Amino acid sequence: MPVPDSRALPSLEPHAAASPARVARVDAGAVLVVPGVEPGEEPRRAVLPRGGLVPSDDGEDLAPTVGDDVLVVEDDELRLVRVLPRRSALVRDSAGRTSRTQALAANVDVVLVVEHLDPAPHLGRVERLLTLAWGSGARPVVVLTKADLVPDAEALHRDVAAVALGADVHTVSVPTDVGLAPLRALLEPGVTLVAVGPSGAGKSTLVNALAGTEVMATGERRADGRGRHTTTHRELVGLPGGAWLIDTPGVRGIGLVADDDALDATFADVVELAHRCRFRDCRHTEEPGCAVREAIDSGELPARRLDSWRRLAREAAYQARRGDARLAADERARWKKIVREHRGDIRPDPYRR
Template sequence: MSVDLSALGWDDGFAEAFGRFAVLGQRPARVSRVDRGVCTALAAGGPVRASVAGGLLARAAQDPGALPCAGDWLVVRDWPDGRLTAEAVLPRRTAIVRATAGEESFGQVLAANIDAVAVVEPIDPSPDPGRIERLLALAWESGAKPHLVLTKADLAADPEAIAAQMPGRASGVTVHAVSARTGLGLDGLHPLVARGRTLGLLGASGAGKSSLVNALAGAPVMQTRALRADGRGRHTTTYRALIPMPDGGAVLDTPGVRLVGMFDTVTGLDRAFADVTLLAQACRFDDCRHGDEPECAVRAAVEEGELSPRRYASWQKLQKEQKLAAVRRVRRESRERRRPARG
């Protein structure tokens, strides 16, 4: 089965990056999923499975973010004995990165080389603004264009009214109210999965990501499961997967995320909270912490009803997480510099 790589986003830029690897026995392929160090990827000749080469593993020992992930373009090497290895990852144009758990503060790449990120949140029983803001910060930081997709819109009496109240609009985020069951609002998403484009999905379990993929594909390509009796979502996707669309383009589905830690998301937070960032510029002190400092424009906006206490608290919480992650990263890098070189 041949694969049209250009439909998956291969272009002159990636071809140029691949140029220095273009030797006999090496070819490009796009990662569709990774399982325990083995990459399933789409090459021109069809799907392949390649183990991660030793050189790439050595780089990943210093930076786990160097490991291949869904959406990456790989340099795959064919060996005479039939083995295939992933020798290198071509430079990523965009990447959704979250902080790993623990004190080391490494970044875990959830998806790479996406053109748009859809933060997926169910309308029913009710959207969680705090979760939306957290995921939009990661989406903005990725370098891709963020969208907010409110699923299960057929269960709401007035989905557009709910959409109008969602965070993100002030930052230029397009909000889509959709229903995978009825097809409502899906026309607005089809341009995001046009030929050569990749849409990444980011959301909690039960948000309807797999159902959304099936609706966009026009066929059941992802397994779906009913909600639990308490209305909470069940995990369906347990791995990150790149799914080609019938007419070109691709969707990159991610597992439902319970915890998404902030990792190097300064720009993303500024974009996700553009209204608060603008207010902060009017504070008396440049280093205002927006607590008890005099003439704090952010706190004044809360007191005057211009900024909701909930959004203010959400912004402060994510700012603290980001600063803590930055401190942990600096400490880790300092320890690594002091570590004696092996020789």
């Protein structure tokens, strides 16, 4: 029985009157866009199609995210009609049952992995965010904040640098304006930076310092003493110099989406050792001639590095399997619906948008 494939229908009408814009913020059913692709313009509200998904160039409908380059059409309201190809995307596992992953930010050049020195930096979190960053296609840069609050920032810097192979690590103190110059140097015209890290790490404070003006509310106690300002939305800010900054709220336990390349980049030291194991499929447990275990025994490799690599690799593999299962379930549901509609059990409502 021939079954019509709903995906084969032409869904991408040409948009002669469309103009380019960039997504600055996503709300339910609408987004804030910055008109044009130059920073420094006032954001405007653009509505999304029902369901929130927008056609993209590869034919798949996407949930637009902060940093997306898009096309908008102005008629009685401003409508977002197309998501342009992403050159990078910071993606995490989403809790939702239907969509597999969530893009936290798109078209990013530098991922600032922000971690505080006080309380002491959490190495496992840095490794997780670095893996996410390596997987995005953007370059990770680690920023250690609150250097003014600890007696020995250098020792902590060394500890973090040892798990941040291939990434620059900068230690900063925003209130005393220490260490910010190399970060300001990243703000070239057209470059987009996103700050990720736990709540309270100092992301918004850093974004404000780099912007040179208070563009984001920070965790300072409010003057009226009622609670604290914290970042609740991911938000893109265009700087007068032409660079873009994206601030994010601290997401508790970012679900890891990572391929082997991203894991290998983060754990380049373990991978390098593993190449020297006698057996190619060495699991670095009891095998003779295991270079990884030898390095741990000699103190060359901290045991926590191997544990951390295993934990993140397991999590990434689990996410991938779960993603496959969800994709298969979506596909089954789609075919069931198509078959039912074809039989006439359910007549498609022509007035349904």
